[in-house]
Amino acid sequence: MPRKNYIYNPKPVFNPPKNKRKRSTFIRYAMKKASEIDVARSNLNYTLLPIDPKTGNILTRFRRLNEHRASAMRVIVLAMLYYFDINSNLVEASIEKLADECGLSTFSDSGNKSITRVSRLINEFLEPMGFVKCKRVRSQINNKYLPKKIFLTPMFFMLLGISESKKYHYLPTTIEFSKKTSEKKIFFSFSDIEKISKLDEKSARNKILNALINYYTASELTKIGPKGLKKKIDIEYHNLCKLYKRK
Template structure:
């Protein structure tokens, strides 16, 4: 009798699906996605000449074989997804790991209704980051006392997978910045400098926190902390939020943000904490969209 092999992965042919609310992506992104689709990014020469390194220690990780086909398929889909959500101005992927996993068809749901994104997580932490295709930043959420989702920063090596050089990437970034500043100029708004873009990128972390707080993961732990902060009167709660919030920024960044900008962020935090504190969660509730 023939032995039945155990199912290795739930989705053998994952593929990135462009969201229904399709954003009009810059020409550079569209062209990059096309190039990455025309070439097999999982089998290019780079994979055979680069030695992966431990992101924390820098030590070389020995590889004994090429990507197996399951991970190769996942990698092809992930490259497309990361390009789609890539922001040229900040080098950042504007999507959480969960969102990337969902859009690539890499997420799985257990019979109990629990979602797993481990396949996407392993692809990034065990392969893409050690190979140098991206860097990830994981920061602590001072307000709710949990880690916020990782932010992914694509490196020039990522674009070399499909033949885009560092020079071409740099040129595209300048063109994108000029386009943004010309649009701002027409509206009578001051142009963005590299310094302002850096702060914008840092503010993205706050945005990611707010999105992550809506997800199921550790929801009740975060809700308990939110209730504790909101249990004070509004003034005391906002003072608490202010003290925790400023830890995310340097003194120089806070000065540039100004009192008005900081006050606005405190108000946004207060509103979201109130929402979390009163939110009812069930397995049928979709909170992460």
């Protein structure tokens, strides 16, 4: 294979899923800003000092953006914004989902999927540069690590020319929307759902109860009360079973 063709999909494009709910005003605004500028060639990419997320030390040997990594960054920024939650700063999509929808996932001849191009962009560039923070969390069901959670930092929005004050200008509307939809959110992983679905109802509800106890603080549980907790268990059990049947 000629060297110039060694990268799969040199001009990736972000293709969001169809039939999804309309993005918030802030998300549309931020995505428009990201589309109007070249985030991969921002001065921040050359002036910020890269920091090792694990040690906090400056990385003296650091790979800057070549054109292929730059093209991946342009679409990943759009994808991250599409799934961004302004209340928590969380990107509500896994690295695999981002790679898939940006056309950056590859498959070997044996059918194994690779998301290396995106994971390296995040781990070796976006995080050391301070544009994102990644966090590993354990499952509340089986104590195993779940896929990394990605959080966007104020520096990420500096790439787009969006200040913190401008960002928080949109916050009240988003909070109001979030309150209306919070009961519909499920905080179990798909692997957890599959495990719970194989249990009898009593065991499944006990698993959900333990997860809820770990999820809420003591003061929140006091406010919820026994009746409220039972209602939440009913809701989560119904939603988990419903979601599993759809898969």
